[in-house]
Amino acid sequence: MLYDILMFWPFLLLALVVGLVVGWWYQDPRSADDMTAWLEPGPDDP
Amino acid sequence: MIIHFLEIWLLVAVMFVAGCLLGAWLYGAIADSRFALAQGAVADTIGDGLDRVKSTFGIGPAWRAEHLKSVARPLPAAATSQSGPEADDRGRSHFDRVPRLSAPPANDTPAVVHRGSSFGDTGETPFEGGDPARIESAETVSDDGIVPRRPPGIAAPRSGLPDNLTRIRGIGYRNETALNKVGVFHFSQIAAWTPAEVRWIGQYLAFPERIERDDWVGQAAVLALGGDTGFEKAADRRRRRRQAQHEATGWNDGEEPDDEQ
Numbered sequence: 001m002l003y004d005i006l007m008f009w010p011f012l013l014l015a016l017v018v019g020l021v022v023g024w025w026y027q028d029p030r031s032a033d034d035m036t037a038w039l040e041p042g043p044d045d046p
Numbered sequence: 047m048i049i050h051f052l053e054i055w056l057l058v059a060v061m062f063v064a065g066c067l068l069g070a071w072l073y074g075a076i077a078d079s080r081f082a083l084a085q086g087a088v089a090d091t092i093g094d095g096l097d098r099v100k101s102t103f104g105i106g107p108a109w110r111a112e113h114l115k116s117v118a119r120p121l122p123a124a125a126t127s128q129s130g131p132e133a134d135d136r137g138r139s140h141f142d143r144v145p146r147l148s149a150p151p152a153n154d155t156p157a158v159v160h161r162g163s164s165f166g167d168t169g170e171t172p173f174e175g176g177d178p179a180r181i182e183s184a185e186t187v188s189d190d191g192i193v194p195r196r197p198p199g200i201a202a203p204r205s206g207l208p209d210n211l212t213r214i215r216g217i218g219y220r221n222e223t224a225l226n227k228v229g230v231f232h233f234s235q236i237a238a239w240t241p242a243e244v245r246w247i248g249q250y251l252a253f254p255e256r257i258e259r260d261d262w263v264g265q266a267a268v269l270a271l272g273g274d275t276g277f278e279k280a281a282d283r284r285r286r287r288r289q290a291q292h293e294a295t296g297w298n299d300g301e302e303p304d305d306e307q
Contacts, residue, residue, distance in 0.1 A: 004054050015058045019065020026066070027073035028089060 173199035173229030176250070180224075184250035194246035197239050199229015209233045213269055216253075216260035224251055236266035 005012065076085050176199075185194050203209075208231035211222045228250065230236060239247065239262075248257045257263070265275045 001053065001057075004050075004057055008054055008057070011054075012057055012061045015061040016065040016068075019062040019067075020069035020072070021065075022062075023066035023069025023071075024073045025069075027070045027077075 173201045176228040180250050184246045192245050195242035196246050197243035203231035214262050214265045233266040233270035237270045239263050
């Protein structure tokens with residue numbers, strides 16, 4: 001386990017940062033609208 | 047080898063989840079602190095930047111203008127021949143005119159007074175259209191005993207122009223279109239919804255509890271009176287900024303500013 005952490009720490013750090021961004025975005029009330037807008041296709045979409 | 051591989055991915059997953067929890071906690075902690083305003087400003091800046099990038103690549107939302115064209119009706123002669131400040135707006139886009147049409151004159155009684163009836167004594171004909179399958183599901187009575195009731199709708203927007211319902215947080219293109227189909231075009235209509243009507247619409251849109259959570263009724267009440275809820279979609283923010291730039295540079299040629307593409 002320690003070997004993995006030492007060898008792959010950049011990837012672990014990246015996962016932590018990505019998680020942090022996702023967690024932050026999830027809490028942000030703007031995300032509800034972003035998600036709504038993202039899920040709602042426009043008239044040009046199939 | 048396989049176990050080693052799984053171990054690495056497990057570690058990555060654990061770090062991701064830890065990051066999610068940390069991010070959520072950090073957001074809440076900062077939102078409760080004196081840095082909340084800065085937090086909002088940074089979020090807006092990032093959002094604007096992302097929108098600009100999307101616009102550059104032509105993947106921004108362009109549906110709003112098309113949608114308005116599809117539901118808008120020609121203004122009656124009386125409206126088009128008016129004079130005064132409203133008349134000065136005729137050359138501008140629908141986006142800029144619509145909210146003002148909802149605002150009552152300064153000394154007038156607010157439009158939002160008819161709880162349970164969105165159109166009061168205006169003489170408008172109730173509208174009964176909509177998707178039959180959705181209507182059927184909307185009328186399902188849930189366990190809490192609230193009997194859904196269809197809110198009064200109108201066949202066409204008043205004065206030929208619908209309100210920009212997407213100014214309400216939680217309403218995007220699809221929900222706005224669905225609301226228009228059941229005769230809801232104006233903030234004043236939404237502001238007059240009763241809990242039973244909210245339940246009906248929530249079930250019709252297949253958007254359970256979202257209306258209550260986002261307080262569409264409260265938002266609509268503010269917007270119907272010409273107020274500002276503080277919520278503005280990034281596209282609207284950008285449009286307003288562009289309009290301000292046009293006005294600062296003497297734009298008054300009666301053409302609509304380009305919408306985001």
